[in-house]
Amino acid sequence: MAESIKILIVDDYAVVRAGLRALIELEPDMVVVGEANGGLTAVSQTRALAPDVVIMDLVMPEGDGLTAVRAIRREKLSARILVLTDFNDEDHVMAAMGENVDGYLLKDAASDGVVDAIRSIYRGKFVLHPAIAQIVLFAAEKTVNAPKSTIHALTPRETDVLRLVAKGFTNQSIGENLGIDERTVRLHVTHILHKLNLENRTQAALYALRNGLASLR
Secondary structure, three states: OOOOEEEEEEOOOHHHHHHHHHHHOOOOOEEEEEEEOOHHHHHHHHHHHOOOEEEEOOOOOOOOHHHHHHHHHHOOOOOEEEEEEOOOOHHHHHHHHHOOOOEEEEOOOOHHHHHHHHHHHHOOOOEEOHHHHHHHHHHHHHHOOOOHHHHHHOOHHHHHHHHHHHOOOOHHHHHHHHOOOHHHHHHHHHHHHHHHOOOOHHHHHHHHHHOOOOOOO
């Protein structure tokens, strides 16, 4: 039998945590390994429990979600992070994208949508609520200004990597798709950022979306 997906739920409202736990525990391939009511606890719980997926609210009294995501990434903990929040403004969305979260859903998402998102993220895919996808596309038009001609500076392999970065694939998943090792993927990403004069993977993904190299659909 396949190993269960281990999930940590982070939300300051007990009723939300209870609802998510009840939903997840109906799934035979998932298990809730812990809960946290704030960002500070979320980091320590991620470190101690080694969840596969962290469901993270963004705004909480005891440490905000973005700070927690930043700490989890800085410590190179392996958990994938699914934002589940009420906030659908561009500031929150793009701040989360800048921290390389693995998905962003709103709390009005259908129950089966949340479950499907957990599975997708666990498998290395990127997930966006439809309303959030529109915000990301709009931000791509506004913020990524590298000239289109610089696409031709990329090698065919770098272009392949960029397409998968834009789809939210992890380095490991990109390597598996292209038949190359993870270290080579990291090197390609470094070259892409340098050639396109971009600062991070999020800008690279937005650049790819804006220039038609990838699509959110």
